[in-house]
Amino acid sequence: MRKSTLIKQIKLLQTIKPSKDWSDKTRSILLAQIRAQGASPAKSANALSAVKAYGLTAWSDFYRATIGVAFSRPRNAFAAFGILAIMGFFAYTQAQHSLPGEPLYSVKQTEETIKVAFASPQDRPSFELSLIEKRIQELEMLRGSGLDAAAKERGVKTLVDSMSENLKNAEHNLDSLKSQEEPKKVVHIASLVKEKAGDYRKALKETLVTQSATSSKDLLEKIGEAVATANSAGTHALEVIVDKGASAGISESEVAAHLNASVKEIEEDAKTLKQTVSMAALSSPDKKRETLEKSKEATKILKEAKESIKQKDFKVALLKLTQGKELIHAAQDTIGASASSTDMNTPTDATSTPNTKIKLIF
Amino acid sequence: MYIAKGYFYRKLAMRQHIHERILLYKIQKGDTESFGKIYDFYHERIYRYVYLKLPTQEDAEDISADTFLRAWQYLQEKKVVRSLQAFLYQIARNLVVDFYRRRGGKVESIDELEIVVADRGDLSLEEKMMLKSDIAQVERGIRQLKDIYRDVVILHYLNDVPLKEVARLIEKSQGATRVLAHRAVKTLRDILSDTKKA
Numbered sequence: 001m002r003k004s005t006l007i008k009q010i011k012l013l014q015t016i017k018p019s020k021d022w023s024d025k026t027r028s029i030l031l032a033q034i035r036a037q038g039a040s041p042a043k044s045a046n047a048l049s050a051v052k053a054y055g056l057t058a059w060s061d062f063y064r065a066t067i068g069v070a071f072s073r074p075r076n077a078f079a080a081f082g083i084l085a086i087m088g089f090f091a092y093t094q095a096q097h098s099l100p101g102e103p104l105y106s107v108k109q110t111e112e113t114i115k116v117a118f119a120s121p122q123d124r125p126s127f128e129l130s131l132i133e134k135r136i137q138e139l140e141m142l143r144g145s146g147l148d149a150a151a152k153e154r155g156v157k158t159l160v161d162s163m164s165e166n167l168k169n170a171e172h173n174l175d176s177l178k179s180q181e182e183p184k185k186v187v188h189i190a191s192l193v194k195e196k197a198g199d200y201r202k203a204l205k206e207t208l209v210t211q212s213a214t215s216s217k218d219l220l221e222k223i224g225e226a227v228a229t230a231n232s233a234g235t236h237a238l239e240v241i242v243d244k245g246a247s248a249g250i251s252e253s254e255v256a257a258h259l260n261a262s263v264k265e266i267e268e269d270a271k272t273l274k275q276t277v278s279m280a281a282l283s284s285p286d287k288k289r290e291t292l293e294k295s296k297e298a299t300k301i302l303k304e305a306k307e308s309i310k311q312k313d314f315k316v317a318l319l320k321l322t323q324g325k326e327l328i329h330a331a332q333d334t335i336g337a338s339a340s341s342t343d344m345n346t347p348t349d350a351t352s353t354p355n356t357k358i359k360l361i362f
Numbered sequence: 363m364y365i366a367k368g369y370f371y372r373k374l375a376m377r378q379h380i381h382e383r384i385l386l387y388k389i390q391k392g393d394t395e396s397f398g399k400i401y402d403f404y405h406e407r408i409y410r411y412v413y414l415k416l417p418t419q420e421d422a423e424d425i426s427a428d429t430f431l432r433a434w435q436y437l438q439e440k441k442v443v444r445s446l447q448a449f450l451y452q453i454a455r456n457l458v459v460d461f462y463r464r465r466g467g468k469v470e471s472i473d474e475l476e477i478v479v480a481d482r483g484d485l486s487l488e489e490k491m492m493l494k495s496d497i498a499q500v501e502r503g504i505r506q507l508k509d510i511y512r513d514v515v516i517l518h519y520l521n522d523v524p525l526k527e528v529a530r531l532i533e534k535s536q537g538a539t540r541v542l543a544h545r546a547v548k549t550l551r552d553i554l555s556d557t558k559k560a
Contacts, residue, residue, distance in 0.1 A: 006551050009500050010519045012493070018409045018423060026427050027401055031394050034434050 099142055100158035101151055109162075125173040125189045128166045129196045135163045136203045143207065153219050156207060160222055163200055164229045170196070171233045174240065183248035190240035194258065197234035198265070201227055235322065238262055242314045252312055259309050259317050263302055266321065269328050270295050270302070287334055294331035298324045382446050389437050397437075400446065401430055407521050408454050414504055414516050415458050425461060429454045448527045451517065455531065503553040511546035518543055 018026075095107035112131060119127045142155045170193050178186055204223050238258060245255040273295050301324040308317035388396040408429050413422035432453050436443075443449045485493060504512055513532055517523040523531075529539035 001551050001555060003547055003551075006547060006554070007519055009496060009554075010504075010515060010550075012497050013410070013414070013500060013504075013520055015493075015497065016410045016413055017406050018426065022423055023405060026405070026423070027398060030401065030427065030430055030434075031398055033431065034397065035394055 099138055099145065100155040101147070122177070122185075125170045125177065126192060128170040128173065129192050131166045132163050132170075132196045132200055135159050135166070136199055139203050139207060153216060157219060157222060160204070160226045164226050167193075167197060167200060167229055167233045171236055174237065178240065178244075183244040187241055187244050187248040187250055190237040190244075191258070194234050194237035194241070197230045197237065198261075201230040201234070201265075204230065231325070234262065234265075235325070238321075239318065242318050245314070252314075255314055256309050256312070259314060259321065260306070262321055263305055263309070263324075266325050266328060267299070267302055269332075270298050270324075273328060273331055291331045291334045294327050294334070298327035298331070301327065386437070386443060386446060389434070390440055392438070397430075397434055400433075404447070404450050405430070408450055411451065411516050411521060412454050412458055414501065414520075415509075415512065416461065421461065425454065425457045428457055432457070445527060445530075447523065448531055451523070451531055455513070499554060499557060503550050503557065506553050507546060507549060510542060511549055514539065514543045514546045515550060519547070 091104060091107055095104035095111070098104040098108055115127065139156065139159050142152055142159065145152070147155070170189075174186070174189055174193055177189060204227050208220070208223055241250070241255060241258050245252075274292070301320050305317045305320035305324060308314070308320060382400075385396045385400055389400070405426060409422055409426045412425045412429070413419070416422050416425060429450060433450055436449075436453070504515055507515065510532060514528055517528045517531065518525055525539050525543065526536055528543075529536045532539065532542075534542065
């Protein structure tokens, strides 16, 4: 006799069963006996174990009703996948309107990460820059939302980190494209980088102005670093425009326009710095004097940069522009260092000057 | 196809396992209804197991009922139970050993077969007679096996207990249990072929 035949014969003994009458009576007697011993319907020792038991039961029921059914009957798998696809699509569309801190925001971030990963090296810089645009919109939405200060601050931190990273990536991609791609395309991307860096800087300034009263030192320093990132990216992009403008077929007036726009930004920073210095009660008059001198020097250099632009000496203009920026930053460092060591009154008009309790960032 | 089938069976086993864990948790909290569910699922298997090791139907019924009562008492002591199936079989096995220690000797009985076959309304009289004859033959063959072989045959081939669990129950390694299963089947085959010749 073959083994399989024998096993089939053994399986015949599965017909051996107790009588139904006996089974039912035994069940009743058994349960009655154990109840008599002091058992009762499910009682939980405490609320936590009740919740745990319920959770386990609920999970088991859910699993059996959904995933378990799908996997036990293949024809239901299609329906199950269909439902999952619909749920996924719904989550995706809702995620597009989510803000940092909301559950679906991570879905949005994952989608963007995947898109970046699959973007070609040529498309990546413009894609990273489009993400900055999205983050700026989210920043505006966050400012206008009804969230409490702590939640807003967390959201702002997330967005600032994200934007800085996108900008750095775009800058890095621009560098790698410089030697590979045709000058026209490189200059076009550089213009986009410069534009987005400017938008980013503006958004950060607005955030600082609206949130300076409630923001922690941590956030303000983070914004300061982000501004530095934006400045650096903007300067880098400008260098590319000036360097490759001619070979890219960009008109001189266009290059001049870019340079003039940057000069204007630095002049505004110098103006802000002057106002701040005049209002701040610095402990050290020497520091105050030093700051004002640097600011004056920067203003002078920027005038020279404008002259160079008029004369279409763009590389010299760029050099002077960079010098002027460095002087402003040095002046900001000086006033920031002395301001942080003294007790300062917060300016009453939040729209005019940034908080001077920390290192100045504009 | 086999891979898909195996996957589905594993999913079913997992479902069963999760369900049992929840029932065990509830039973340990004193839930009698959950215990009733355990009884509903396992009582036929336990009955079959002890029936093939004991002389009469009454003995099998008593030991089966006692198995569940002991199981309840043990669970109320909040002791850890990893596998409910193995736990119940272990209790049943120990009770059968105690039974023979108290009584000593074995008595063959085939009167109960009438109850088994009478339920098969789908068979003709002749088919029922043949079935009765086949079952009786296999039953006698199993009863002639030595105890450990019988355990392996009933648990693994008849009640579909995985070899891993059978190994734990009989306190042998998996490899040794596999060898035992092979030998048990061979011995049973020899017994049945000797019976036919006779």
